[in-house]
Amino acid sequence: MHPWGAMTALRRPGAWLAAAALVVVVVVAGLSGRGPRVTTAVASRGDLEQHVVASGRVWVPSRVQVSAQIAGLVIAVGAVEGQRVKAGDLLVQIDDAEARATVAQAKAAVDQAAARVDQLRRVGSIVATEMVRQAEANLTRAEQELARVEKLVATGSIGSAALDDARRAVELGRAQKSSADVQQIASAPMGADSRLALSALLQSQAQLTGATVRLEQTRIIARQDGVILSRGVEPGDVVQPARTLLVMAADGDAQLVIEPDERNLAWVRIGQKAFASADAYPQEVFGAEVSYIAPSIDPQRGSVEVRLRVPQAPAFLRPDLTVSVDLTVASKSAALVVPTEAVRDAATRSPSVLAVEAGRVVKREVKLGIRGEGATEVQAGLQEGAEVILSADRALLLGQRVRAAPRRP
Numbered sequence: 334m335h336p337w338g339a340m341t342a343l344r345r346p347g348a349w350l351a352a353a354a355l356v357v358v359v360v361v362a363g364l365s366g367r368g369p370r371v372t373t374a375v376a377s378r379g380d381l382e383q384h385v386v387a388s389g390r391v392w393v394p395s396r397v398q399v400s401a402q403i404a405g406l407v408i409a410v411g412a413v414e415g416q417r418v419k420a421g422d423l424l425v426q427i428d429d430a431e432a433r434a435t436v437a438q439a440k441a442a443v444d445q446a447a448a449r450v451d452q453l454r455r456v457g458s459i460v461a462t463e464m465v466r467q468a469e470a471n472l473t474r475a476e477q478e479l480a481r482v483e484k485l486v487a488t489g490s491i492g493s494a495a496l497d498d499a500r501r502a503v504e505l506g507r508a509q510k511s512s513a514d515v516q517q518i519a520s521a522p523m524g525a526d527s528r529l530a531l532s533a534l535l536q537s538q539a540q541l542t543g544a545t546v547r548l549e550q551t552r553i554i555a556r557q558d559g560v561i562l563s564r565g566v567e568p569g570d571v572v573q574p575a576r577t578l579l580v581m582a583a584d585g586d587a588q589l590v591i592e593p594d595e596r597n598l599a600w601v602r603i604g605q606k607a608f609a610s611a612d613a614y615p616q617e618v619f620g621a622e623v624s625y626i627a628p629s630i631d632p633q634r635g636s637v638e639v640r641l642r643v644p645q646a647p648a649f650l651r652p653d654l655t656v657s658v659d660l661t662v663a664s665k666s667a668a669l670v671v672p673t674e675a676v677r678d679a680a681t682r683s684p685s686v687l688a689v690e691a692g693r694v695v696k697r698e699v700k701l702g703i704r705g706e707g708a709t710e711v712q713a714g715l716q717e718g719a720e721v722i723l724s725a726d727r728a729l730l731l732g733q734r735v736r737a738a739p740r741r742p
């Protein structure tokens with residue numbers, strides 16, 4: 334066509350529209366041949382950490398319920414809620430007038446029994462020995478008198494009545510001697526009287542010990558350092574044994590309790606480090622360490638109880654305070670990672686990713702490792718540099734031609 338003819342044709346509106354339509358058709362046909370655009374990311378190596386984040390509370394290792402052991406009238410309470418107490422501090426005082434009187438009476442009984450034992454040891458033995466000596470002397474005289482009387486009766490100097498009297502005197506002397514011997518044995522250190530006196534002393538000492546214990550029970554003291562959590566007694570109350578008067582949190586290593594999902598159980602280990610913060614003080618972060626993992630699972634919630642020790646507990650930590658815990662359960666350097674959103678069926682036994690190879694969609698079954706924030710480790714099934722498709726808003730078919738659009742960092 335002559336140039337002037339072409340220019341004349343282009344001046345016609347219909348020619349312009351036809352040309353534009355032709356261009357659009359060509360472009361659309363070209364794009365359709367290359368497939369839809371998909372957002373992709375490259376599998377690359379990097380450092381990765383897996384965390385378990387959970388809410389919990391400050392746990393009191395030893396929550397002591399302070400109660401009375403005897404009944405009585407409370408005359409003083411020495412602690413209030415929130416107060417820090419030391420071992421030996423008086424917490425509750427029960428009226429002790431009757432207990433003191435019982436102790437005084439028991440002490441008097443002990444003194445009396447001890448004096449009786451001492452008397453037997455010092456005086457009783459001497460007296461008994463003197464009685465034996467006197468009985469032996471009396472028996473000797475009676476036997477000598479009997480011999481003299483027997484001679485006189487034999488010669489007919491005296492009658493037989495005197496002989497009977499002499500014989501009765503000897504029998505009486507022998508009886509007195511036997512009685513003195515028994516008394517001497519009884520008053521000996523292992524004799525019956527000594528044993529009875531010693532038994533009475535031991536019994537009175539036991540009664541004194543019991544009375545002293547009951548007196549001490551009128552003073553309820555702190556057995557160890559701690560903080561008073563609650564108070565349920567006031568002066569003038571009449572308390573009964575086993576009634577809880579105060580609840581105390583005994584001092585010890587501060588601990589945190591969290592209950593992560595049971596699916597995290599395989600990752601949690603004793604000794605793992607964590608960072609925690611109290612909801613009331615979110616800017617104050619402190620360290621913690623896993624010290625206990627419950628041996629059973631809560632069947633209602635599907636969670637497991639985990640306790641963490643706080644080596645250097647901040648001063649603001651209080652029992653039952655709500656905390657947030659970030660527990661590092663695994664870490665790996667130079668791991669092959671892909672964005673978590675690129676992994677399909679991650680919770681099943683056959684996780685996979687869709688990748689772009691030679692402009693087409695392919696499926697790669699992968700073996701997963703640790704899971705970090707927004708990234709997941711691929712241990713097998715994928716090569717470094719592979720281009721994986723992120724979660725798509727349209728259905729993709731395997732082998733379908735697509736156009737990769739790398740996601741900007």
